[in-house]
Amino acid sequence: MKLSIKTETLKEVVGRSIKGAGFNKVATLSSYMAIQLAKKKLTLITTDGTNYLYIIQDNVTGDDFYAVVYADQFSKLISKMDCETISMELVTGEANYLRIEGNGEYKLELPIDVDGSLLVYPDPMAKEKTKGIDIDL
Numbered sequence: 001m002k003l004s005i006k007t008e009t010l011k012e013v014v015g016r017s018i019k020g021a022g023f024n025k026v027a028t029l030s031s032y033m034a035i036q037l038a039k040k041k042l043t044l045i046t047t048d049g050t051n052y053l054y055i056i057q058d059n060v061t062g063d064d065f066y067a068v069v070y071a072d073q074f075s076k077l078i079s080k081m082d083c084e085t086i087s088m089e090l091v092t093g094e095a096n097y098l099r100i101e102g103n104g105e106y107k108l109e110l111p112i113d114v115d116g117s118l119l120v121y122p123d124p125m126a127k128e129k130t131k132g133i134d135i136d137l
Contacts, residue, residue, distance in 0.1 A: 002089040003037050003062025007081050007102065013044055013055045014078045020046035020053025021071040032111060033071035034121035035088070038064050045121055046071060052124060065090065067098050068111055068119045077106060092118070 014033075022030035027049030034045040042060040046053050067090050078086070081102040089099045091107075096118055100106045111119040 001063050001065045001067075002087065003042070003060060003065045004085050004087045005042065005057075005060050005062075007078075007083055007086050009057060009060075010078055010086055011081070013042065013057050014075050017044035017046050017053060017055040018071055018075040020048065020051070020055075022048030023072065024049050029122070031071055032068050032119065032121060033074055034066070034068050034123070036066045037062050045123065054125070068121050069098060069108055070111065073108060077108070 017033060021033065024030040027047075030047055030049045032046075034043075036043045036045070037060055040059055040061065042057040044055045065088070067088075077100065083102045085102075087101040089101075090110075091097050091099055096110045096112070098108045098110055100108065113119045
């Protein structure tokens with residue numbers, strides 16, 4: 001899973017998305033950011049524990065991609081980049097990390113769930129919709 005994006009575009013969406021992270025010590029989920037690329041649409045998701053913020057950017061090239069990162073660490077790294085494009089690749093196996101190539105090569109540790117697998121960010125918008133029924137008046 002790999003994606004490439006212009007640095008200025010990524011800086012903009014990460015800067016807007018980080019505002020939704022609450023960094024609440026009680027709600028640890030508020031310290032993470034979900035990065036998802038599906039059908040050339042990049043979505044960044046953050047939460048403050050109650051509200052969810054979705055930042056969506058169209059026309060991003062790459063494979064379908066999903067990773068959950070530490071929001072503060074990721075935003076600080078991206079804000080310091082000054083190259084033309086940034087590539088991100090999810091590396092799984094014995095060591096799970098997100099490899100970011102820009103001014104150099106960086107490896108960001110990924111949060112792990114209690115069962116030892118990579119963390120999956122809860123997405124309230126992805127819940128299945130119930131079927132509606134028609135009622136005659």
